[in-house]
Amino acid sequence: MNETALTVHQTARPQGFPTAEDFAFVESSLPTTAVGGALVRNLYWSVDPYHREMMDDVPGGFALHAPLEGRTIGQVVASRTPGLAEGEIVFHRQGWRTHSVVTPEEIRRLPRFEGVPLTAYLSVLGGTGLTAYVGLTRIAQLREGDDMFVSAAAGGVGTATGRFARLLGAGRLVGSAGSTAKADHLTRQVGYDAAFDYHDGPVGDLLRTAAPDGIDVFVDNVGGEQLAAAVGALREFGRIVRVGTISQYNTPDAPPPRFDYADLVEKSLRMEGFLVRNYRDVQEELYEFAVPHLQSGRLALDETIVDGFEGIVDAFLGMLRGLNTGKIIVRDTTETDSPTTVAPQRRSTTKVYRHRQPAD
Template sequence: MNKQIILKSRPQGKPSLKDFETQEIDTPKKEGILLETKYISVDPYLRGRMRDEKSYIAPFEVGKPLESMIVSEVIDSKIEGFKKGDHVVGMLDWKKQQSHTGKDLRKIDADMAPLSAYLGVLGLTGLTAYLALDKIGNLKKGETLLVSGAAGAVGSVVSQIGKIKGCRVIGIAGSDEKIKHIKQKYGVDAGINYKTTGDINKAIKDACPDGVDVYFDNVGGEILDAALQNINKAARIINCGAISIYNETEVPTGPRPEGILIKKSALMQGFLVRDHVSDYERAITDLAGWLKSGQLHYDETIVEGFEKTPQAFIDIFEGKNMGKMLVKA
């Protein structure tokens, strides 16, 4: 039997397994392209789609399958341009098998990189890191780049691009093990364990004695507040994620940044990778080149088993992943 995972109920606060349900469904008819799921991407932004509110992307519907970026294998095709054995990536339902029109699917080359990489370093993760730095960060050699969530999927790529561009890179992560890892594998110059430091503001100041020129924010909340206290004149703050507040049931309040932004003539801008589709090819070309040359490395946390997709998603909010979190179906 085929299987799918639906949103059973909208989470209140942090999601739990009771908010999801795995169902057995009929095998799809052999029309269009028949796809078999290989790897599923689970990402923090999916939490926002579980809310019944207007956003940059439509919310999930209760009682219907969730969706995310998925790598699939074509097991039958009646559409020109796709053949059995091809691998594709695109926004797809959480189903073991599904039929598709082929629209918005991108064929990928398993010989160029492992299939899972197309959901990470060569997928939206890598594109987000590259294009956010390109469009907003405007990195200059010798500058200080501060990265939160530096051991995560996006943050680890951001950190390495910073080094490639000649910056001093400071990474913030949630354990001594992760700090050691990002320094050894990604070349980060210094790290801050936000869970053990008593004063995150002082920790950033000590690690960035010349101030922060670019802050790549993946977490929001108190770490963003502290980073703002340490920015330089004409600093650029990239708001890419805010995982620290995704599970809040009320809108949190905190320090107001306008005074600092004015005083420092700083830019703080939100980033959505979907706004820059026309730049994807250029970004993937550079990312693939760095990967091939050994300048770019990546980590994956791969959970085995389609039915474990909800738990893998929940585990992101507990920091259980190193690099990109994926499910191998």
């Protein structure tokens, strides 16, 4: 192998919204594989909102001038361990690089299901889908007929949450998004009953119009004004599932949401956050739930595909600015899809763009 390797390093701590200048692509020879390890050529990379938090100078955050990490799917191309055979497809977390050296303990073998592409293991069958599934089944304890509001509903977790909730028997589904086009997509393609662009006015008013009788569950990916609006709309014994606070990732000094804290007591509300890494034991249950629906076509993949590793920084910045619909995944240019593919009608939206500069 005469290839070279590319790795993305963070070079500066962002002040507010990150820019391309906060990253650098570093070229090197292929990493050396020691006894007990294997060299993986990465094929698919996940960029996620949590990466923005890790860019700051926080415990466990990214180190400057060092390779970044992330969820990745790749193929073993050279092995010096009997635990990994050349040609195997593996999942690991040493992403943001074209090649990684891993040990058998650092990878997860992916089960192969007929009709399910590899990208699904980074979207509805991966951390994104697991977050949605845990939020609904473990934290919200969704009951049949529950009316639900989801913020950032057009993102990866939001689309998975809406689709899973519909399959689990939820009642009225309401979502918020960052544009009219995305709100329309939620109702036309994803299964939401109503959706609104949160830029169109006070969120409390928009939510009252979309859910005039109130809601039972709020799945919160945003925080801020949308959390405050949901507290007011929740019925007695309502549940708030805190997934993320993307509205504050790039504005850490923004004031906290203002709402009537008495509502938490008077309506017996429950608010709970969680980290999906604490629910890895639910992964097999997610497969059992989601895979049959993928195979039957009842569950579609919501994915934005970015072609070329060189576009990974643009993909990350675009995701933070909401340019994606569904889960955003970066794909090696030699990959057109996985060995088994999902029929086109089962893939809700697959957009492909290369090196697109995010716009404000």
